[in-house]
Amino acid sequence: MLNYLWGGMILLGVIFSIVNGTTEAVSEEFVTAAGEAVSLTITLFGVMSLWTGLMEIAKSSGVLEKMQNVIRPLIRFLFPDLPQNHPAGSHIAVNMISNFLGLGNAALPAGIRAMESLAELEEEKTGLRRASDEMCTFLVLNISSLQLIPVNMIAYRSQYGSVSPSAIVGPAIIATAVSTLTAIIFCKIVTVKRKR
Numbered sequence: 001m002l003n004y005l006w007g008g009m010i011l012l013g014v015i016f017s018i019v020n021g022t023t024e025a026v027s028e029e030f031v032t033a034a035g036e037a038v039s040l041t042i043t044l045f046g047v048m049s050l051w052t053g054l055m056e057i058a059k060s061s062g063v064l065e066k067m068q069n070v071i072r073p074l075i076r077f078l079f080p081d082l083p084q085n086h087p088a089g090s091h092i093a094v095n096m097i098s099n100f101l102g103l104g105n106a107a108l109p110a111g112i113r114a115m116e117s118l119a120e121l122e123e124e125k126t127g128l129r130r131a132s133d134e135m136c137t138f139l140v141l142n143i144s145s146l147q148l149i150p151v152n153m154i155a156y157r158s159q160y161g162s163v164s165p166s167a168i169v170g171p172a173i174i175a176t177a178v179s180t181l182t183a184i185i186f187c188k189i190v191t192v193k194r195k196r
Helices: 001-018 022-060 063-078 087-100 106-126 133-144 151-159 165-195
Strands: none
Touching: 001 022, 022 063, 022 106, 022 151, 063 087, 087 106, 087 133, 106 133, 133 165, 151 165
């Protein structure tokens, strides 16, 4: 579906440029944008490689496990029906820590494993393959994603010549804290209503 949407927008842009006689400008912009996309990808690849490598070092050194132990009470609060020491809890913790550090790409594998574990747990409990409260809560929290360091935004701002690329950190912390708090309140309200 998304491919059709993007394809349609590109086609409309080309048709509009033909009608307005600006096809040359559009062609030049295609080439310029493609070059910027490659440059931005290389910049982001370097930043993500650095942070993903640091995450692997944290995992190997035991720091990640200590961080998981720190947020375990939060996970118990957010996912009260999740059995203690279930593998999904560990995957959720890694995902939350990665998102908190702004490592969206590093968070993805842990998020997928968490969803798979939660799906298996729901199937064991109910015999059905459906989205459980835990799965919905995890999805909403993952989307809201409290971030301490918005790595991608800093990289974008740096790439495009911002005088202070890290000036986004404060507003990003406030915005993601509000979105995450809203997500938690929403999930708790929905879970309580559903259990009644």
